[in-house]
Every structure is written in structure tokens, then in C-alpha cells.
Amino acid sequence: MIKQSIYIGTPSYLKIKQNQLVVQCPKTNEIKGTVPIEDMALLMLDHFQITISNQLITRLQGNNVVIINCDAHHLPFGVMLPLYGHTEHSERVKYQLEASEPLKKQLWKQTVEQKIKNQQSLLAYYKKPYKHMDVYWQSVKSGDTTNCEGKAAQYYWKHLFENFTRERFGSEPNNLLNFGYAVLRSIIARALVSSGLLPVLGIFHRNKYNPYCLADDIMEPYRPFVDKMVYNYIAANGKTEELTKEVKAYLLNIATQDVVINGVTRPLLVAVTTTTASLYKCYFGELRQLKYPVLN
Structure with a gap:
């Protein structure tokens, strides 16, 4: 299966539920979408009003998902990777x-x-x-x-x-x-x-x-x-x-x-x-x- 690249560009609350990334509207609590973490390769965060739970970050890193956050110019600014991703x-x-x-x-x-x-x-x-x-x-x-x-x-x-x-x-x-x-x-x-x-x-x-x-x-x-x-x-x-x-x-x-x-x-x-x-x-x-x- 081809891994997915996910882009988030609006105010959102990101959490994990049943091993899925859940994208929730912070104002209405409406669920905007879900993605199985095992299907993800990359998550790009492109808004200053995005909140992501630490549990989700840990699970993403455990599945070797790269997390990219963007700056005020909407350009990739930082990359978060696990310290290691191989048993050897x-x-x-x-x-x-x-x-x-x-x-x-x-x-x-x-x-x-x-x-x-x-x-x-x-x-x-x-x-x-x-x-x-x-x-x-x-x-x-x-x-x-x-x-x-x-x-x-x-x-x-x-x-x-x-x-x-x-x-x-x-x-x-x-x-x-x-x-x-x-x-x-x-x-x-x-x-x-x-x-x-x-x-x-x-x-x-x-x-x-x-x-x-x-x-x-x-x-x-x-x-x-x-x-x-x-x-x-x-x-x-x-x-x-x-x-x-x-x-x-x-x-x-x-x-x-x-x-x-x-x-x-x-x-x-x-x-x-x-x-x-x-x-x-x-x-x-x-x-x-x-x-x-x-x-x-």
C-alpha cells in the first residue's frame, strides 16, 4: 500500500483514536476526517492554530511518520523524526x-x-x-x-x-x-x-x-x-x-x-x-x- 502525505492548513485539533489520526475542528468539535496511522508517511502542519496531542506524536514517531511544521511564510520550517527507526x-x-x-x-x-x-x-x-x-x-x-x-x-x-x-x-x-x-x-x-x-x-x-x-x-x-x-x-x-x-x-x-x-x-x-x-x-x-x- 502506498503511504499517504497529509496536509493540514486550517485551525485543527489533532488526536488519536483507535490508531487513527483524528482531525477535529477546535470551535465546533466536528470531526473533519480520520486517517489510519499505519497508512501515513508524512504529516505537514501549516497553521499556527493547530494543536496536536503528545500521544499522537508518539504514535506517529513509532510508525516512522515524519512531521513537518511550517513557518509564517507557509514554508517547511522544522522536521520531527524518531531518534531511531531500525532494530539494528x-x-x-x-x-x-x-x-x-x-x-x-x-x-x-x-x-x-x-x-x-x-x-x-x-x-x-x-x-x-x-x-x-x-x-x-x-x-x-x-x-x-x-x-x-x-x-x-x-x-x-x-x-x-x-x-x-x-x-x-x-x-x-x-x-x-x-x-x-x-x-x-x-x-x-x-x-x-x-x-x-x-x-x-x-x-x-x-x-x-x-x-x-x-x-x-x-x-x-x-x-x-x-x-x-x-x-x-x-x-x-x-x-x-x-x-x-x-x-x-x-x-x-x-x-x-x-x-x-x-x-x-x-x-x-x-x-x-x-x-x-x-x-x-x-x-x-x-x-x-x-x-x-x-x-x-
Whole structure:
């Protein structure tokens, strides 16, 4: 069964009853809806007048549901995950901590190569100039010491959208991209925890202020799937400066987008667990190649 992403954007009281999330109106006590907790993967809270019971939080964490709360600008601000999500947590963290620098550099090389390949596939899908991207992914060295990722990104953004500069606080569609990436980051962090790994210990990212360095590493080849959703939305509706509830609901569907991984089509939410499981096996020494999705 495909896990659900739930968005709450109005004043609500959230509680648990018979192992279900219950959404209740705080003024009328009317039940707005219920969702079985076992069917949930992500819960986004996007209103300052939402109250959630501690019992519900505990049950959600016990089922490895990621809880995202949004700020005054309605952008994802915080992520709540369980401390561990695998029975062999300490054993797996041991191998993660002992991973050598050469191994991490090779894993980052694989990550950058697949990210660029997926970006190239997206350009080709929309009949944009794409052949020059071969130069970038074929030139990636261990640890990407020549920054092929950055060079490819400049080419990619120049040709994917017209008159566009990718900036965190730039003009639209940066707002849609930021929101989609934040959701994707949360999904990746959830999968890392379920695989018994620490999201804070990256293979490339090492910012001391970033608690999700590994999630930021592993999400890179998945970013073009968000880009595809944003491109399709703009093609159908035009650019928008406002992140409406409809836009957010659309981008939350990233979790159920079909991707091809290991030769099989899977929802993205399932595919990321394949990736994070393969990462642990690389740490353990069972695999030498990360399993990443291919964008067709």
C-alpha cells in the first residue's frame, strides 16, 4: 500500500483514536476526517492554530511518520523524526561512522553522476538542449573535485526555464522548487532513519549547522523529479508568486510519483528506501554501488 502525505492548513485539533489520526475542528468539535496511522508517511502542519496531542506524536514517531511544521511564510520550517527507526540502529551507525574517506568520495561521485544524468534526461524529455550534459557526468572525479555538479547545474537551469536564475530567495518558480525540495528532504530523512542511519553524518555535506547533511547528499539525484513536477505545473497554470494550498497539495504528491529504480517502477517514497538500504550496504561492504532512480 502506498503511504499517504497529509496536509493540514486550517485551525485543527489533532488526536488519536483507535490508531487513527483524528482531525477535529477546535470551535465546533466536528470531526473533519480520520486517517489510519499505519497508512501515513508524512504529516505537514501549516497553521499556527493547530494543536496536536503528545500521544499522537508518539504514535506517529513509532510508525516512522515524519512531521513537518511550517513557518509564517507557509514554508517547511522544522522536521520531527524518531531518534531511531531500525532494530539494528547502533550496529548500523557503527559502520556509518567507520566509513572511509575514499569510500565516501566514491559514493559522492556516484551521486553527482546520477544527478546530472537525471537532469539531462529531464532536458531531453522537454526537448531542451541536453547533449552537452554528457561532458559533465562523464568528467566527474572521486569526490567531484572539479565541481562538475555546479557546472552542470548552470547549464541545466539556463535551459530548463526561460530567463531563470536558481536562487533560494529568487523569483518564481524558486518558491515552488524550495517547497518541493523541503518535502523531498523530509522524505529522504525519514528513509535514512528507517534504514538505521544518522541523517546528520553526510558523505559530502559537512555544515556544522545542518542536522540533515546526509539527507542533502542522498536527495540530489531525486531533485529532478521535483523539477519535473514544477515544470508541469507552470506549463498548465503559469508562474505563481503565492504558495496556495492547491500548489502545496500538488507538490506533496512527489511522494507517490513513479520512478524507475533497480529496473523496477516504484513510488518515490518506496524508491528512497531502496536507496538508503543500498547506502548502508555500501557502508557495510556488501555493495559498491548506490541504487538511485533513473528519470525517463
